[in-house]
Amino acid sequence: QQPVQSPQAVILREGEDAVINCSSSKALYSVHWYRQKHGEAPVFLMILLKGGEQKGHEKISASFNEKKQQSSLYLTASQLSYSGTYFCGTASDMDSNYQLIWGAGTKLIIKP
Amino acid sequence: NAGVTQTPKFQVLKTGQSMTLQCAQDMNHEYMSWYRQDPGMGLRLIHYSVGAGITDQGEVPNGYNVSRSTTEDFPLRLLSAAPSQTSVYFCASRGLAKNIQYFGAGTRLSVL
Numbered sequence: 507q508q509p510v511q512s513p514q515a516v517i518l519r520e521g522e523d524a525v526i527n528c529s530s531s532k533a534l535y536s537v538h539w540y541r542q543k544h545g546e547a548p549v550f551l552m553i554l555l556k557g558g559e560q561k562g563h564e565k566i567s568a569s570f571n572e573k574k575q576q577s578s579l580y581l582t583a584s585q586l587s588y589s590g591t592y593f594c595g596t597a598s599d600m601d602s603n604y605q606l607i608w609g610a611g612t613k614l615i616i617k618p
Numbered sequence: 619n620a621g622v623t624q625t626p627k628f629q630v631l632k633t634g635q636s637m638t639l640q641c642a643q644d645m646n647h648e649y650m651s652w653y654r655q656d657p658g659m660g661l662r663l664i665h666y667s668v669g670a671g672i673t674d675q676g677e678v679p680n681g682y683n684v685s686r687s688t689t690e691d692f693p694l695r696l697l698s699a700a701p702s703q704t705s706v707y708f709c710a711s712r713g714l715a716k717n718i719q720y721f722g723a724g725t726r727l728s729v730l
Contacts, residue, residue, distance in 0.1 A: 508660070538717070547622075547708060547721035548661070593660055604649060604668065605676060606719075608660035 507531050509596045511609035518584050518616050526579040526612045528594030537570055537577035538595040538606060541588075548593060551579075581614070589616045620644050624709050624722035631699040631729045639694040639725050641709030649712045650692040651676070651719075652684065654705040661708065667692055699729045 509530040518524055528537060536555050540548040554570035554577055565582040581588055591613045595606030625640045643650065651666035663676030667686040681703060683695040692711075696703060706726050710719040 536717070538719075540719075547723050548719075549721070550718045553717055595661070604651075604666060605663055606661075607677075608662070610658055610660045 508607055509594055509609040511592075511594060511612045513612060514610070515613040516615070518614070520586055520616055520618050521583050524581040524584055524588075524614060526581075526592050526594075526614070527576060528578070528596070528609055529574070529576045530596050532575065532596075532598050534570075534572070534575050534577075534596050535599045535602070536597045537568075538597075539568055539577070539579055540593045540595065541590045542593065542611075543590040551592075584614075584616050586616050586618065589614055622709055622711050622720050622722035624707075624725050626725060627723065629725060629727050631696075631727065633699060633701060633729060635699050637696050637699065639696075639707055639709075639727075641692045641694065641722060642690050643692075643709075643711040643720070644690065645711060645713065645720065646689060647711035647713045647720075648689070649714065650686065651710050652682070652692070652694045653708045653710065654678065654703075655708060655724075656705050664694065664707075696727075701729045703727065704729045 509528050512527045538553050539551040542548040568579045570577045591611040593611045594609045622643045648669050652664040653661040662678050664682050665684040667673045673684050706724050708724050709722040712719045
């Protein structure tokens with residue numbers, strides 16, 4: 507079952523914050539976040555494992571709510587370089603880490 | 619640092635033609651996979667391999683074959699191209715220790 511990402515698209519001004527959600531109807535073991543710029547390959551951002559661990563990298567962080575089977579990606583004080591499409595990939599157990607199920611993506615546009 | 623190399627970048631085929639998309643990685647990764655990306659659908663797993671000589675089907679394997687004779691190479695064969703196979707194809711690799719997928723630059727395929 508494909509995870510549902512919301513919103514589908516968001517337009518922000520530089521410096522504004524954004525939240526991207528990834529929800530699954532199945533129990534999750536891990537959530538993987540990637541960013542893809544137009545015409546390029548997806549690039550890894552972070553992984554969250556079951557346990558509600560929050561991770562962060564500079565102004566991008568994420569959380570994993572095990573009870574809701576939902577992960578949220580937080581982009582703080584967005585920069586022009588944050589533009590792109592954000593994908594979450596989910597695994598329901600450790601074995602299926604090899605076979606992620608991907609959301610349809612959230613397109614983020616940052617305007618100066 | 620080459621990483622994951624895909625060739626060709628672009629390809630146009632006629633219905634019924636066959637072709638092979640090439641993928642090579644120089645990171646000595648055990649795990650390799652092929653995805654297709656269609657608008658609004660995110661990434662869908664076609665086939666994957668956990669090591670030389672071992673391959674398995676993903677979510678959408680019909681019409682595609684793979685083989686893994688070496689750790690480095692993982693070609694994807696389209697047996698008889700159909701317009702429904704028009705898509706962008708990504709090859710990815712990851713090591714067993716770190717759960718980070720590295721993607722190639724993609725192959726944009728059009729089947730007329």
